[in-house]
Amino acid sequence: MSFIANYMMLDDNTFDSLFSLDNDDLLEKVNELEEAGAELYCMDKLWDGLHFLLTGTTASTPVEGDELSEAIVGIEMFNEDDEEADFVASTEAGQLADIIVAMKEVDIERLAQSANFREFREKEIYPDIWYDEDAASLRQELVQEFNNLLAFYEKAEKQNANILVSIF
Template sequence: MGIMACYLSLNDALANEVVQLDNSSIITKIEQLMEDRLCPVYEMDKCWDGLHFLLTGVSASHPIEDDPLSEAIVGVHVLDTEDFIAVIGSDELPRILASLQAVDRIALQEHFNLSAFREQQIYPNTWVDEETDERFEELTLELQNLISFYERSRDQGHDILVSIY
């Protein structure tokens, strides 16, 4: 199955409930929210580290503090480090969204090199040169999907709960 990333769009009541939970209860709550479809969810699956690397040049395992592109993937405020859970506040979302929208996709494609993904051991370890075009399309589609999800969340005044486990 592997390590997957999910992004949950939480209204104030749900966000307040989640941040009050202890580490052992957060995962249970996330799974309940997703299973019962109690909030909008975007599942990035296994592309989170690849997209982080594409946008920042480093693995998501080394988040860049105060970098909105890094924060877009891994969140801003860490709630649980064992099972990686973080939050992006609704007030932080516009700054992050503006950075995502400003990404120059032509420049990304010009510098896209799957051997760099392999050298940096970007998860998952499936970066084969023969699939360069497909992988770039996959990552840029995830980028666009994340932007759309964040735009809807911003418009509703929601916080984002990031779960990577």
């Protein structure tokens, strides 16, 4: 089973309607929104690696108040009290500016070049792909995903859109 991260732009009404849903209804609604053509960015499987590169921790332990962590996993978790719930989180439109500023301060090229993929393996960063023989490709992919996510957030900010992050 593989876990992928999707980032979806939502208007205020749609976004607000999600907070009253339980886990099953929320997942159904997320799928409906995707099928209806909601603007979406799929990071695929590199979300945990990018989180680790930016923060030094796995995405399973987000860093509260750290805009770079929040860029990857969102700010507010849906159904946080439900241990069986899938990972769905949100970032409100008004919170995007700080995330964008923090992302723009990162020299992602330099950071990716300094990545120690042995450390990724030791920390069991998902997925199990962090091997030195693939280092150049992995570095390039991490940079690309970072830049794509930044562009997606900048577009969302211009549209005053909220972000829904789902990882499953």
